[in-house]
Amino acid sequence: MKPIIxxxxxxxLLASAMPLRAxxxxxxxxxxxxxxxxxxxxxxxxxxxxxxxxxxxxxVAQRIFSDYATFEGALRLNLKNTFFPIVELGFATxxxxxxxxxxxxxxxxxxxxxxxxxxxxxxxxQDNRLFLGARYGLSRYxxxxxxxxxxxxxxxxxxxxSYTDIATTSHWLEIVVGVQVKVWRNFHMxxxxxxxxxxxxxxxxYAKPYYIPGFGTTTQTTAWGASYNLIFDLNWGKTKHTAxxxxxxxxxxxxxxxxxSVTPSDSTLQQPQQQ
Amino acid sequence: xxxxxxxxxKGQGAIICALCFVLSAMSCSSNNCPLESTVTCNYxxxxxNGTAIAYNDTLxxxxxxxxxxxxxxxxxxxxxxxxxxVRIDSLLEKGYTETVSEVRRDTILGNRLAGLATMxxxxxxFSGRDTIILRYASISRRDTLYIQxxxxxxxxxxxxxxxxxxxxxxIQATDAAIDHVEISNANVNYNGSENIRIYFxxxxxxx
Numbered sequence: 001m002k003p004i005i006x007x008x009x010x011x012x013l014l015a016s017a018m019p020l021r022a023x024x025x026x027x028x029x030x031x032x033x034x035x036x037x038x039x040x041x042x043x044x045x046x047x048x049x050x051x052x053x054x055x056x057x058x059x060v061a062q063r064i065f066s067d068y069a070t071f072e073g074a075l076r077l078n079l080k081n082t083f084f085p086i087v088e089l090g091f092a093t094x095x096x097x098x099x100x101x102x103x104x105x106x107x108x109x110x111x112x113x114x115x116x117x118x119x120x121x122x123x124x125x126q127d128n129r130l131f132l133g134a135r136y137g138l139s140r141y142x143x144x145x146x147x148x149x150x151x152x153x154x155x156x157x158x159x160x161x162s163y164t165d166i167a168t169t170s171h172w173l174e175i176v177v178g179v180q181v182k183v184w185r186n187f188h189m190x191x192x193x194x195x196x197x198x199x200x201x202x203x204x205x206y207a208k209p210y211y212i213p214g215f216g217t218t219t220q221t222t223a224w225g226a227s228y229n230l231i232f233d234l235n236w237g238k239t240k241h242t243a244x245x246x247x248x249x250x251x252x253x254x255x256x257x258x259x260x261s262v263t264p265s266d267s268t269l270q271q272p273q274q275q
Numbered sequence: 276x277x278x279x280x281x282x283x284x285k286g287q288g289a290i291i292c293a294l295c296f297v298l299s300a301m302s303c304s305s306n307n308c309p310l311e312s313t314v315t316c317n318y319x320x321x322x323x324n325g326t327a328i329a330y331n332d333t334l335x336x337x338x339x340x341x342x343x344x345x346x347x348x349x350x351x352x353x354x355x356x357x358x359x360x361v362r363i364d365s366l367l368e369k370g371y372t373e374t375v376s377e378v379r380r381d382t383i384l385g386n387r388l389a390g391l392a393t394m395x396x397x398x399x400x401f402s403g404r405d406t407i408i409l410r411y412a413s414i415s416r417r418d419t420l421y422i423q424x425x426x427x428x429x430x431x432x433x434x435x436x437x438x439x440x441x442x443x444x445x446i447q448a449t450d451a452a453i454d455h456v457e458i459s460n461a462n463v464n465y466n467g468s469e470n471i472r473i474y475f476x477x478x479x480x481x482x
Binding site for chain 2: 154
């Protein structure tokens with residue numbers, strides 16, 4: 001046991017000497033280490049993102065399989081890639097004759113829709129969009145209606161059935177659901193489905209309008225519509241991806257006795273500098 | 276590590292599903308032409324006090340048509356007078372005397388109708404005045420209604436064809452069995468509403 005005692009004494013001596021050395025090193029406090037990191041902030045969208053021009057090709061193609069067609073263009077504002085106030089202007093034609101009654105209805109007239117779309121996608125930065133929107137539609141038009149002569153089955157006699165230029169104004173509302181996907185650069189394509197409800201049309205004793213430009217046929221007070229749009233995004237504003245510089249200081253675990261060289265501002269996060 | 280953003284969150288998905296359901300449900304309504312699309316002038320029968328009645332006499336209803344026709348009348352003392360649109364030689368052989376006259380054409384709209392509470396009659400398409408004649412089984416006299424109206428063609432939907440609507444502008448009647456008449460709804464179309472009220476003489480009694 002005796003030879004061990006001097007060895008333990010030596011170890012204790014060395015161990016007790018180490019704190020003294022550390023105390024001696026605090027005379028020159030360690031300079032805070034600064035780390036500068038670029039922390040990307042959540043990107044921001046400017047309010048006005050530009051506008052969009054679009055043309056509907058479905059209405060034109062409709063002429064192939066029906067008696068009516070529409071030629072429609074739209075101008076749409078882009079607000080924060082979320083809200084899209086829109087004006088749709090079109091021209092509709094209808095020349096329809098019923099196969100059983102031989103009653104012919106004809107009109108050619110412009111129409112106007114105004115409304116707003118809402119981009120339902122959570123990620124507002126992507127170029128694809130899922131829309132839910134509403135429209136108010138208006139059309140002032142004249143229509144012609146004609147048919148076989150009217151014959152009185154009891155008293156006899158007949159009279160031609162033909163009325164022209166019946167002036168009418170129609171109003172309606174629409175709910176729009178649609179998608180739009182980026183095809184190439186600012187060129188997008190998209191489709192929409194519309195549910196329309198007629199609000200009112202000018203009353204006329206001779207005939208009810210069979211086809212309202214921009215609304216469609218009036219076999220019911222409601223109608224369905226669809227569009228396939230070629231869309232050109234004309235970006236006005238840019239999406240802003242901002243970053244800030246964050247300065248971090250490395251702080252010792254134990255509070256130094258001499259704090260003269262370490263200022264509070266150095267020991268905390270510096271205020272971010274906005275680019 | 277960031278989670279990838281889903282394009283549509285649950286709430287938006289629910290809204291879209293609900294919207295699609297509502298829209299598809301709304302599309303199930305059907306388009307129909309009116310089931311009853313015959314345009315008639317509808318008459319209601321009332322007693323002199325305005326109580327709705329079923330008229331218990333037998334009525335034959337005729338109307339005058341444009342133009343005239345030749346009418347043959349056969350009379351023999353002690354026998355009923357016979358009128359016909361064609362000559363009846365057999366009556367001459369029996370001793371009847373024949374009278375030939377030009378009278379307005381007419382047609383029967385309702386023949387021997389008993390217990391009527393209402394009746395539906397057509398209106399002329401192109402004449403401004405209709406003459407309706409009511410003949411009673413129990414009265415020798417007859418009543419005549421003169422109905423003024425305007426008419427116009429109407430198309431609701433091209434697939435439903437053309438209808439001729441009328442607007443009543445005036446009505447007069449003789450007084451054999453009729454107390455008075457009035458227009459209750461001037462618009463004559465296919466919706467079935469009563470247009471003319473005929474008030475007969477007398478008061479209805481409860482049996």
